Amino acid sequence: MKLPSVTDRLARNRFVLDEAESHIHINQELAALTNIxxxxxxxxxxxxxxxAEDGTILVxxxxxxxxxxxxxxxxxxVLSWHYPRGGFGIQFREG
Ligand code: SF4
Structure with missing residues:
Protein backbone atom coordinates (compact mmCIF):
# COMPACT_ATOMS: atom_id res chain seq x y z
CA MET A 1 0.00 0.00 0.00
CA LYS A 2 1.37 3.38 -1.03
CA LEU A 3 1.25 6.06 1.66
CA PRO A 4 -0.06 9.49 0.65
CA SER A 5 2.53 12.25 0.26
CA VAL A 6 2.85 15.06 2.77
CA THR A 7 1.31 17.41 0.21
CA ASP A 8 -1.68 15.10 -0.21
CA ARG A 9 -2.10 14.87 3.57
CA LEU A 10 -1.90 18.64 4.00
CA ALA A 11 -4.52 19.07 1.29
CA ARG A 12 -6.97 17.19 3.49
CA ASN A 13 -6.78 19.83 6.21
CA ARG A 14 -9.46 22.46 6.43
CA PHE A 15 -9.01 26.01 7.62
CA VAL A 16 -11.62 28.21 9.24
CA LEU A 17 -10.35 31.71 8.58
CA ASP A 18 -10.77 34.41 11.20
CA GLU A 19 -11.15 37.34 8.86
CA ALA A 20 -11.40 39.81 11.73
CA GLU A 21 -8.12 39.03 13.44
CA SER A 22 -4.72 37.60 12.56
CA HIS A 23 -3.13 35.43 15.24
CA ILE A 24 0.35 36.41 14.01
CA HIS A 25 1.86 39.87 14.31
CA ILE A 26 5.34 41.07 13.39
CA ASN A 27 7.09 44.09 14.88
CA GLN A 28 8.45 45.26 11.54
CA GLU A 29 10.86 47.81 13.02
CA LEU A 30 12.57 45.25 15.24
CA ALA A 31 12.48 42.59 12.52
CA ALA A 32 14.29 44.95 10.15
CA LEU A 33 17.21 45.06 12.59
CA THR A 34 17.71 41.30 12.36
CA ASN A 35 17.82 38.48 9.79
CA ILE A 36 14.63 37.03 11.20
CA ALA A 52 8.07 42.35 0.23
CA GLU A 53 10.52 44.25 -1.96
CA ASP A 54 10.99 46.83 0.80
CA GLY A 55 11.90 44.09 3.26
CA THR A 56 8.59 44.09 5.10
CA ILE A 57 7.63 40.62 6.31
CA LEU A 58 4.29 39.56 4.86
CA VAL A 59 2.14 37.11 6.83
CA VAL A 78 9.58 40.54 17.16
CA LEU A 79 6.93 37.87 16.70
CA SER A 80 3.63 37.82 18.54
CA TRP A 81 1.92 34.49 17.94
CA HIS A 82 -1.07 32.98 19.68
CA TYR A 83 -3.57 30.31 18.76
CA PRO A 84 -6.52 31.56 16.70
CA ARG A 85 -9.71 32.30 18.59
CA GLY A 86 -11.91 29.32 19.38
CA GLY A 87 -13.45 27.73 16.32
CA PHE A 88 -10.94 29.31 13.95
CA GLY A 89 -7.69 28.05 12.45
CA ILE A 90 -6.71 24.67 11.11
CA GLN A 91 -9.05 21.73 11.48
CA PHE A 92 -6.95 18.55 11.20
CA ARG A 93 -8.84 15.71 9.56
CA GLU A 94 -6.05 13.19 10.03
CA GLY A 95 -3.66 13.22 12.98
S1 SF4 B 1 3.09 28.07 13.58
FE1 SF4 B 1 4.08 26.78 12.00
S2 SF4 B 1 2.76 26.94 10.20
FE2 SF4 B 1 2.18 28.61 11.58
S3 SF4 B 1 3.37 30.38 10.89
FE3 SF4 B 1 4.58 29.37 12.51
S4 SF4 B 1 5.94 27.93 11.45
FE4 SF4 B 1 4.32 28.53 10.01
Whole structure:
Protein backbone atom coordinates (compact mmCIF):
# COMPACT_ATOMS: atom_id res chain seq x y z
CA MET A 1 0.00 0.00 0.00
CA LYS A 2 1.37 3.38 -1.03
CA LEU A 3 1.25 6.06 1.66
CA PRO A 4 -0.06 9.49 0.65
CA SER A 5 2.53 12.25 0.26
CA VAL A 6 2.85 15.06 2.77
CA THR A 7 1.31 17.41 0.21
CA ASP A 8 -1.68 15.10 -0.21
CA ARG A 9 -2.10 14.87 3.57
CA LEU A 10 -1.90 18.64 4.00
CA ALA A 11 -4.52 19.07 1.29
CA ARG A 12 -6.97 17.19 3.49
CA ASN A 13 -6.78 19.83 6.21
CA ARG A 14 -9.46 22.46 6.43
CA PHE A 15 -9.01 26.01 7.62
CA VAL A 16 -11.62 28.21 9.24
CA LEU A 17 -10.35 31.71 8.58
CA ASP A 18 -10.77 34.41 11.20
CA GLU A 19 -11.15 37.34 8.86
CA ALA A 20 -11.40 39.81 11.73
CA GLU A 21 -8.12 39.03 13.44
CA SER A 22 -4.72 37.60 12.56
CA HIS A 23 -3.13 35.43 15.24
CA ILE A 24 0.35 36.41 14.01
CA HIS A 25 1.86 39.87 14.31
CA ILE A 26 5.34 41.07 13.39
CA ASN A 27 7.09 44.09 14.88
CA GLN A 28 8.45 45.26 11.54
CA GLU A 29 10.86 47.81 13.02
CA LEU A 30 12.57 45.25 15.24
CA ALA A 31 12.48 42.59 12.52
CA ALA A 32 14.29 44.95 10.15
CA LEU A 33 17.21 45.06 12.59
CA THR A 34 17.71 41.30 12.36
CA ASN A 35 17.82 38.48 9.79
CA ILE A 36 14.63 37.03 11.20
CA UNK A 37 12.70 37.38 7.92
CA UNK A 38 14.86 34.82 6.15
CA UNK A 39 14.71 32.49 9.15
CA UNK A 40 10.92 32.68 9.30
CA UNK A 41 10.62 32.04 5.58
CA UNK A 42 12.94 29.04 5.84
CA UNK A 43 11.33 27.46 8.90
CA UNK A 44 7.63 27.66 8.12
CA UNK A 45 6.30 24.49 6.46
CA UNK A 46 3.17 26.32 5.30
CA UNK A 47 4.99 29.23 3.63
CA UNK A 48 3.10 31.71 5.77
CA UNK A 49 5.96 34.22 5.66
CA UNK A 50 7.36 36.07 2.67
CA UNK A 51 9.22 39.30 2.15
CA ALA A 52 8.07 42.35 0.23
CA GLU A 53 10.52 44.25 -1.96
CA ASP A 54 10.99 46.83 0.80
CA GLY A 55 11.90 44.09 3.26
CA THR A 56 8.59 44.09 5.10
CA ILE A 57 7.63 40.62 6.31
CA LEU A 58 4.29 39.56 4.86
CA VAL A 59 2.14 37.11 6.83
CA UNK A 60 -0.47 34.86 5.18
CA UNK A 61 -1.86 33.70 8.52
CA UNK A 62 -4.75 31.81 6.95
CA UNK A 63 -2.40 28.97 5.96
CA UNK A 64 -0.85 28.51 9.42
CA UNK A 65 -0.64 24.89 10.57
CA UNK A 66 -0.22 25.97 14.20
CA UNK A 67 2.95 23.89 14.47
CA UNK A 68 4.72 26.50 16.59
CA UNK A 69 8.06 26.29 14.79
CA UNK A 70 8.31 30.02 14.15
CA UNK A 71 7.77 30.76 17.83
CA UNK A 72 10.94 28.85 18.68
CA UNK A 73 13.20 30.95 16.46
CA UNK A 74 11.82 34.46 16.85
CA UNK A 75 11.98 36.61 19.94
CA UNK A 76 8.62 37.50 21.48
CA UNK A 77 9.41 41.18 20.92
CA VAL A 78 9.58 40.54 17.16
CA LEU A 79 6.93 37.87 16.70
CA SER A 80 3.63 37.82 18.54
CA TRP A 81 1.92 34.49 17.94
CA HIS A 82 -1.07 32.98 19.68
CA TYR A 83 -3.57 30.31 18.76
CA PRO A 84 -6.52 31.56 16.70
CA ARG A 85 -9.71 32.30 18.59
CA GLY A 86 -11.91 29.32 19.38
CA GLY A 87 -13.45 27.73 16.32
CA PHE A 88 -10.94 29.31 13.95
CA GLY A 89 -7.69 28.05 12.45
CA ILE A 90 -6.71 24.67 11.11
CA GLN A 91 -9.05 21.73 11.48
CA PHE A 92 -6.95 18.55 11.20
CA ARG A 93 -8.84 15.71 9.56
CA GLU A 94 -6.05 13.19 10.03
CA GLY A 95 -3.66 13.22 12.98
S1 SF4 B 1 3.09 28.07 13.58
FE1 SF4 B 1 4.08 26.78 12.00
S2 SF4 B 1 2.76 26.94 10.20
FE2 SF4 B 1 2.18 28.61 11.58
S3 SF4 B 1 3.37 30.38 10.89
FE3 SF4 B 1 4.58 29.37 12.51
S4 SF4 B 1 5.94 27.93 11.45
FE4 SF4 B 1 4.32 28.53 10.01
Missing amino acids: ADALIACCPAQVYSK EYAACLECGTCTTIADDA
